[in-house]
Amino acid sequence: MTEKVVVPDIGDIRDVEVIEILIQPGEEIDAEQLLITLESDKAVIEVPAPFAGTVRKVALKVGDRVSQGTSILEMDIRGPDESSIADGQKAEAEPEPEPGKEPMLEVARRAGLDPLIKSMDTPATTVSPVHEVLSSPSGTGVHAGPSVRRFARELGADLSHVRGTGRKGRIVKEDVKRFVKKVLTGPGTGLFDLQALSLQPEIDFSRFGEIELRNLSRIRKVSADRLHRSWLGIPHVTQHGDADITAFEALRKKWNSKSAGPHLTLLPFVMKAVVAVLQRFPDFNASLGPGGGELIVKKYYHIGFAVDTPDGLVVPVSRNVDGKKIRELAGELAEISARARVKKLRPSEMQGGTFTISSLGGIGGTAFTPIINNPEVAILGVSRARLQGVYEGDALCPRMILPLSLSYDHRVIDGAAAARFIVFLADILARPEAL
Ligand code: CAO
Numbered sequence: 001m002t003e004k005v006v007v008p009d010i011g012d013i014r015d016v017e018v019i020e021i022l023i024q025p026g027e028e029i030d031a032e033q034l035l036i037t038l039e040s041d042k043a044v045i046e047v048p049a050p051f052a053g054t055v056r057k058v059a060l061k062v063g064d065r066v067s068q069g070t071s072i073l074e075m076d077i078r079g080p081d082e083s084s085i086a087d088g089q090k091a092e093a094e095p096e097p098e099p100g101k102e103p104m105l106e107v108a109r110r111a112g113l114d115p116l117i118k119s120m121d122t123p124a125t126t127v128s129p130v131h132e133v134l135s136s137p138s139g140t141g142v143h144a145g146p147s148v149r150r151f152a153r154e155l156g157a158d159l160s161h162v163r164g165t166g167r168k169g170r171i172v173k174e175d176v177k178r179f180v181k182k183v184l185t186g187p188g189t190g191l192f193d194l195q196a197l198s199l200q201p202e203i204d205f206s207r208f209g210e211i212e213l214r215n216l217s218r219i220r221k222v223s224a225d226r227l228h229r230s231w232l233g234i235p236h237v238t239q240h241g242d243a244d245i246t247a248f249e250a251l252r253k254k255w256n257s258k259s260a261g262p263h264l265t266l267l268p269f270v271m272k273a274v275v276a277v278l279q280r281f282p283d284f285n286a287s288l289g290p291g292g293g294e295l296i297v298k299k300y301y302h303i304g305f306a307v308d309t310p311d312g313l314v315v316p317v318s319r320n321v322d323g324k325k326i327r328e329l330a331g332e333l334a335e336i337s338a339r340a341r342v343k344k345l346r347p348s349e350m351q352g353g354t355f356t357i358s359s360l361g362g363i364g365g366t367a368f369t370p371i372i373n374n375p376e377v378a379i380l381g382v383s384r385a386r387l388q389g390v391y392e393g394d395a396l397c398p399r400m401i402l403p404l405s406l407s408y409d410h411r412v413i414d415g416a417a418a419a420r421f422i423v424f425l426a427d428i429l430a431r432p433e434a435l
Contacts, residue, residue, distance in 0.1 A: 001077050002056060005035070007047060007070045014067040016040040018060050019170065020145040023073070027055045034146045035072055036060065039168075046146055053077040142202055144171035152176050157183075161199045169204070219343075220312035230374040235410040238369040238381075241422035243429035245269075245385055246400045251432045262331035266402070267305065267359050270382055271329060272435050273428040275301045275322045278355060281421050285354045287375040288412060295412060304353030304373055305333065307340040314340050315373060317353040326435075361385060361402070370407045377412045380425075381405035402429065 010016070020037035023029055031052045038045040059071040066072075142159045144152070148171055152159050155176065162179045164171035205211050216224070245266070252264050278285040278301060286297040301322045304315040316336045318329065339345055356373040359382040370381040383403040390399040404425065408418045428434045 002074055003051070003053075003077050004074050005050060005072045007038075007066050007068050007072060008050075009068055010038070010045055013040050013045075015065045016045070016067070018062055018064045018066060019044075019167070021058060021060060021062060022145065022147060023049075023055050023058065025055050025057055029053065029055060029075070037145045038066065039143075044143065047072065049075075051075075051077050142171065143169060143204070148173055148176060155180050160201045162202065164202065169202075171202075217311040219309070219314060223313050226374065227371050230371050234372050234374060236369070236372060236407050237410050237415065237418065238405050238407045239415070239418040239422050240367050241404045241406070241419075241426055243402045243404055243426035244390070244399050245402045245429050248429060248432050249385070249400045259327070261327045262334055264326065264330045265333075266361060266382070266385070267333060267357070268326050268329035269435070270357060270359070270380075270429070271303050271305070271318065271321050272324075272326060273425055274303065274355065274357060274380060276428055276435065277421055277425045279322070280424060281417065283413060283417065284378045284408070284421060286377055286412065288377065288409070292411070298354045300354065302352050302354050304350075304356035304376075305337075306356065306358040306370075307337045309341045309343075311343065314345060314350060315353065315356055316340055316345055316349050317351065319352070355379070357382060367403050367405050369405060372407055372409055378406060378408040378418075378421075381407065 016038045017040070018036055019039045022034050022036060029035075029049050029052060031050065032048045033052075034046050034048050036047050038047065053075040056074045056076055058073045060066065060073075142162075143164055143166075144159055144162075149159065151173055152162070152171075157176050157180050159171055159176070162171050162175050163169075165175055166172040248266070248269055252266065252269065256264050282297050283295065285301065286295050288294075289296055300320060302317050302319045303321045304317045307314050307316060318324070318332055318336070321329065324332070336345070336349065353373065353376060355376055356370075356379045358370045358379060360368065361382050361384045364384045367383055368381050370379045372379050381404070383405065385400050385402040387398050388401045389396045390401070391397075404422055406418055406422050406425075408421075
């Protein structure tokens, strides 16, 4: 007998898009086997076969829009002796629903999903619970068809971690394969596997409001990976301190007003002061050896400085800062950061640093915790200097105070050493003659 199968009762939803067709003409199908997937703004609905048989003709294609009663396919029904109805359980007491008119919740119920339906305590005519029920194995909010879900289940892949590349971010089989391959071939699958930790759960944020998708720049992707590795791999501690730079500021202003040379900001002074401190505390100008059993102390002072560019953070390196004059450094910083902002730095200009300074003083803020630029062992954060009242004896005096934040690798540097570093740095920055 040939029967027409139509879209069953799907609640109030009309004109809903067909996003997946899971059967083809000539295919033998069982009762309850999923036929098509529909997707509206609010729900994903999977329509199962009301009986077993052979598909004669499929009346829909992906992209069609359907409502209750729209024809899905024609099929030759298998005889009752071949258990045409799901699990052969033709209800004796219950009247059989008209083919294609069976409420979706009823189908889900017969598919053994009763507990979930009950726990949702939702009227049997609404569609969203069906979506919840049928998509629950890998979490709600995941867009994937039943065959993909089945495939993921077989492989033990959690779909909430898989990025969908199909239409509207839908997960296709290839995405699951790529995910599994990545996990299997990635650097270990332990707790601190960076790839596994970086995976974001798949959430459809558009359900909560308007969104916009933007690709991350290459610079941002590279720095994200480096920062994440450093953050996870290095036990960071940040030591804060203040430097009284009143005298330096007076000197800087005087020099700026008197010379036609490059404009002097605070940064070249801080760089010179940092080198003086590194010479006193060489463990800060070092890297841990590959096995972690030795410290490689460097006798050169190549200072990296973070530059904020439209495409993200870059860290060019000024070489042999110990041998450079303040004005020369100021000119170099201005020239390098201008090139960094138009992506004109050579890779070699971002290599070989021994210590990094991240200055947010030109922008503002009071303190922050910079992330160490691995394989270095410490980084200095500089925040905005501000005029503050400081007691000198009984007198409250206006002083220009510069906040400093030193993050260090606690495997290499002890807290006491870090405190000494920052105290010495503050001392140098308080006395221009010390440079
Ligand atoms: N306190 C008060 N004023 C400061 C200051 C501070 N700590 N640091 C800079 N300033 C002043 C400068 O002196 C300058 O003012 P004047 O023209 O009056 O001298 C003004 O702020 C702008 O300075 P600048 O930021 O352009 O120049 P810089 O030499 O201080 O810094 C650079 C250069 C490239 C480091 C900076 O432009 C920059 O990109 N900073 C961002 C770094 C960053 O993103 N760090 C975060 C890394 S982690 O995400």
